[in-house]
Amino acid sequence: MKISEIAKILDAQILVSNSNLDLDIQIKYGFASDLMSDVLTLDEEEVVLITGLCNIQTIRTAEMANIRCLLFVRNKQASEEMIELALENDMIVLQCSYSLFRTVGILYENGLCPVY
Amino acid sequence: MHNEFVVVEGDFSNAGKASSEIKKTLKQLNIDNQKIKKIVVAVYEAEVNAIAHAYGGTIFVDLDQEKIAVTIKDVGPGIPDLDKAMTVGFSTASAKVREMGFGAGMGLPNIKNNVDELEIKTEVGVGTEIKMVVNFL
Numbered sequence: 001m002k003i004s005e006i007a008k009i010l011d012a013q014i015l016v017s018n019s020n021l022d023l024d025i026q027i028k029y030g031f032a033s034d035l036m037s038d039v040l041t042l043d044e045e046e047v048v049l050i051t052g053l054c055n056i057q058t059i060r061t062a063e064m065a066n067i068r069c070l071l072f073v074r075n076k077q078a079s080e081e082m083i084e085l086a087l088e089n090d091m092i093v094l095q096c097s098y099s100l101f102r103t104v105g106i107l108y109e110n111g112l113c114p115v116y
Numbered sequence: 117m118h119n120e121f122v123v124v125e126g127d128f129s130n131a132g133k134a135s136s137e138i139k140k141t142l143k144q145l146n147i148d149n150q151k152i153k154k155i156v157v158a159v160y161e162a163e164v165n166a167i168a169h170a171y172g173g174t175i176f177v178d179l180d181q182e183k184i185a186v187t188i189k190d191v192g193p194g195i196p197d198l199d200k201a202m203t204v205g206f207s208t209a210s211a212k213v214r215e216m217g218f219g220a221g222m223g224l225p226n227i228k229n230n231v232d233e234l235e236i237k238t239e240v241g242v243g244t245e246i247k248m249v250v251n252f253l
Contacts, residue, residue: 036217040157040226053217057164060132061217064139064160066153081129 001027001112003069003092006048009110010103012071015078016086016093023092027069030112032104036061044115050107052100054078059085068092073100117141121175123166123190128216131167134175135160142184147252154230155250159186161223162246166190168213170243183232187247194240202228 004023007014017023032050033039039049039061048069049062054076062070063085070086071094072078078086078093086093096103108114119141121134135156142152159175166173170192178185195201202224209219228234233249 034217035220035222037161037220037222037226040161041222041229055216056129057131057216057218060136060160064132064135064153064156066149 001107001110003027003048003094005110006069006071006107006112007094009106010071010094010096010098012094012096014092015072015095016083016091018087018090022068022090025068025092028113029115030104030107031115032100039065039067042067042115047115048094048107048112050100050103052076054082056082056085058082059089059091062086062091063089070094071096071103073098073103117177117179119177119179121177123163123170123173123175123188125167125171126212127167128212131164131216132160134163134177138177138184138186141179145179151250151252155184155186155248158227158230158248158250159188161226162186162188162248164213164216164218165223166192166244168209168218169193173243182253183249183251185247185249187245189243189245191243194242194244195236195238196240198236198238 028046034053045066050071069092139156170190173190176187204225205221207221213219231248232251235247238244
């Protein structure tokens with residue numbers, strides 16, 4: 001699924017994206033967690049990280065795990081520092097208003113694969 | 117190549133800076149991506165541990181064509197029961213650490229799973245020294 005499709009079906013805002021071309025990147029898996037150590041165990045990298053944890057360590061974790069696409073649920077607001085770090089790492093950050101449960105339900109229904 | 121980074125107690129906004137610098141250096145040297153991920157995940161977890169539990173410390177990075185060795189030496193409370201600390205799910209983390217998305221007792225096990233060599237020296241009331249090695253060959 002393209003990142004642009006993820007944004008569309010979730011009515012999500014694009015907070016960070018270096019280029020419109022980035023929105024064509026294909027994402028195969030979804031992983032939802034607020035526990036960053038759990039994210040750091042993933043081998044897969046074509047992943048969108050769906051989380052309600054919105055702080056600088058969320059971006060750092062994605063950086064270390066080679067995850068380029070992040071999705072914050074429940075309109076969690078990213079700080080300027082987070083946005084800067086995400087841009088520096090060429091990430092695409094989305095934000096939607098839905099709950100974590102509803103978000104993953106919609107993505108699963110639309111064909112995004114679970115990691116485990 | 118040798119490099120050093122300082123870790124400051126409680127400085128969560130800078131947790132990951134050393135790992136990030138190591139990642140950039142290894143990428144420039146065209147090291148295999150999976151090897152890079154292994155060492156940076158391990159160093160990042162160790163950085164978070166040092167910031168969360170210790171009173172400050174230093175990260176020493178030694179890099180050659182065959183391997184990367186990273187040692188994190190802290191001044192801190194030490195680990196009273198290392199076997200327990202290596203167990204998944206065991207944690208003494210504060211609420212602040214949990215708010216940052218850590219503190220679930222996965223740090224040391226994650227480190228162990230990602231490195232080729234791990235050596236932990238710890239003394240209660242003095243500090244902890246963790247040496248991690250990832251081989252490139």
